[in-house]
C-alpha cells in the first residue's frame with residue numbers, strides 16, 4: 001500500500017487527531033528505521049523517548065516472543081509473575097515503596113493524582129507553567145496549556161498553576177495542598193530543565209504541610225538523562241514518580257512508583273485496570289529496565305549527550321542548546337521555522353527529529369546511539385543550514 005493510499009484510508013476512516021508526515025515506516029533496528037521503499041533513516045526521536053533500548057532490541061523481541069507463546073493475559077484477579085517482578089525491580093531501583101502498573105503515561109499520572117487526593121481528600125494539586133502530563137481529563141487538568149485545555153472545559157477542579165519560581169511555588173502550597181506534580185525536565189514544551197532551587201523549594205513546601213511531591217519521569221526517566229531516574233541528578237527525592245514511554249522497550253506500559261510514605265494509601269478497589277501489568281508487556285519492561293539500569297550505558301549517555309550538545313552549538317542556525325544527557329533541544333535563530341526544519345530533515349536528509357514549537361527542535365535518540373551516528377546526524381543537520 002502506498003503512502004497516498006494510506007492517506008486516503010486515514011482521510012476516510014481515522015479520526016484526524018494526528019498531523020502525520022508522508023512517510024510509512026515498516027522496520028526498525030537500533031537507531032535506524034526503514035520506509036516502505038527501503039530507504040534508511042537515522043532516528044533521533046526514538047518514538048518520542050520510547051525506544052531508549054533501540055528499535056527491536058533482540059532481548060526485548062525474544063522475551064516478547066516467548067511470553068506471547070505462553071500466556072498473553074490473565075487479569076489482575078489472579079497472580080502472574082512478570083508484573084510483580086517488575087514492581088519489585090522498579091521500587092528497588094528508585095523510591096523503595098510500592099508500584100501500581102498501568103498502560104500509558106497519562107494513566108500513570110491519573111494514578112498519581114488519585115493517590116495524592118486519596119492521601120489528602122479534596123486537596124489541591126500544584127503544577128507549574130509549561131508542564132505536560134497527558135491528555136486524559138486529570139492529566140490534562142494538570143497540563144496548563146490553553147490550546148490543549150480550552151476546547152475541553154470544564155476540566156477537573158482543584159489544580160493550581162504557578163510560575164517556575166521557587167517563591168511562587170512555596171506561596172501556593174499550604175494545608176489545602178494534596179501534592180505538587182512536576183517534570184524535573186519538561187519534555188513536550190521544549191526540554192526545560194527545572195532548577196535545583198525550584199525542586200528544593202517544592203520538596204521543602206511539601207514537607208512543611210505534609211503534601212506529596214510527585215515527579216513525572218515519563219519522558220526524562222529510564223536512563224534518558226544519564227541516570228536511571230532524572231531525580232538522581234537533583235538534590236531532591238520525590239515521594240512518588242511516574243514512568244511510561246521507554247519502560248516497555250517499545251510496548252505500552254505505565255507505572256506509579258511510591259516511596260514508603262505513600263505505599264499503602266490505595267486500598268483494594270481504589271484503582272485498577274484490565275490490562276495493567278500483563279505478562280507480555282511486563283516481561284518486555286523487565287528487560288528494558290535492566291538494559292537502562294546498566295551503569296556503563298548510563299555513563300555513555302552522559303558523554304554522548306555532551307558530544308551531541310557541543311555539535312549542536314556549532315550549527316550556524318542554532319541560538320540555544322538545552323537539556324541533560326540525551327534529552328536535548330535547540331532554539332533556532334529568530335525567523336527560522338522548527339516544523340519546517342524537522343520536515344526537511346526527514347524528507348531531505350532522512351533524519352527523524354521533532355519540533356516541540358515554532359522555533360524549537362528536540363533530540364531524543366535511542367540511548368544505544370553511537371558516536372558515529374551522532375556525528376552523522378550533525379552532518380545531516382548542517383546540510384540543512
Ligand SMILES: Cc1ncc(COP(=O)(O)O)c(C=O)c1O
Nearest residue numbers: 104105106132133134187218219
Ligand atoms: C512528561 C510526560 N508526561 C505524560 C505524558 C503522557 O504519556 P502518554 O502519551 O503515554 O499518555 C507524556 C507524553 O508525552 C510526557 O512526556
